Amino acid sequence: MELLDRYLQAVKFWLPKAQKQDIIAELSEDICSQIEEKETELGRKLNEAEVEAILKQLGRPLLVANRYLPQQYLIGPVLFPIYRFVLKIVGLCYLVPWVLVWIGLMTFGLSDRAQHPSGSLIGALASLWGPLWLAAFFAFGVVTIVFAILERSQAKSRFLEDWDPRKLPPVRDPNQISRASSIFELAANTVFCMWWVGIRSPIIVLGQSAARITLAPAWRYFFWGFLFLAFANIATSGVNLLRPHWTRARASVRLVTDVIGVALFCWLCKAGILVEISIPTVAPAKTLEIANAINLWMSRSFPIVFIVGVVIAALDVHRIVRVKTADTRPLRGVAAAGGLPQQ
């Protein structure tokens, strides 16, 4: 019976203290009855293998003990979908940008890579995993702790049961363009154009201080490029304001203008656009140092601008796919019943 005692001991370990003896006595009695019945049937004592078979049929000690315990969870079924949603948001909005910026810095920023002990690109990228796991562990850990606390409060106050259907958000059509954002875009681009036209010259004089900023000859490309983009955005926003629903054509125009904009920004970062800064009260050596520092920091911000640009372009492509899918998908449910605007 040593095997049986070992089994009961293992079950006992996981049981609540107050019920240990009682449960074990009852379980032991049941198993003994089973063994006894089998022995009567066979007309002999059971061997170890036969006892083992009975115990195996009963199940793993932890699982057997678990059936006596109240259902317990860190985050229950009510909050779990929200918890999973928040984890996805944390992953997408914190960890993914974190990884992209790191990869960008290590790929394009030679000075950042040089600061790394190995100095090589692969070595620098490989070293990402340590801090990444730490960041992921910390982010997910904090979210889990917050939700575990919420679960405890929810269990006590049942605050999730207090809700009002009238407070639910309105039905959302992802291809609908809000008029407020179109008006904002229109106004912002108009103001930008008015200001931009004023700095057409590559030599900028700042107010009464007589400070002069001299830009590189390539400035004219940026000037006309950004002006063209601003006009294109004004036109798109105007059409969006009148017809507030994304179409494939307009979504494609937005993708093209965004890609051109990002390309111009990337070029601007690397162009060394500041040639000279002249301030009457500051020594030329000092202003040259300032101009070089600004050019250097613009150059260093290139990876970030590039990654942000890739993300913007990806979102634009996603919008085109979404519009295309909406065009081809048969209408159903609320939309079919007239609840959503149709194209």
Place this chain on the structure above:
Amino acid sequence: MAHSSETLNPFENLRLELRRGCLVLAVLAELRSEQYGYTLRKALAEHGMAIDEGTLYPLLRRLENQGLLVSEWREEDKRNKRFYRLSPDGKLILKQLLAEWQSMNASLNGIF
């Protein structure tokens, strides 16, 4: 995060769900006369309601905590055994549950 029940085929899953509620009724009905765990299990199995010890004993505990059963430890055949029987509240609940079950059965027969 798949539960073990989700890995069963749909029929088995639904059958277990259906059976879960009936088991409580069967246990309460069997305990109109006093029995201990092992004999109760055998009696249920003989009536086609086989139940493993890992399910039965926690269920008996829950029903006892709800005041539907009473139990006492007694020596029989030189071994200590825990005998269960319906409490007065248990008898009342069993009566109500049986009426409910018969009403559901009649409704289902009407639907079928």
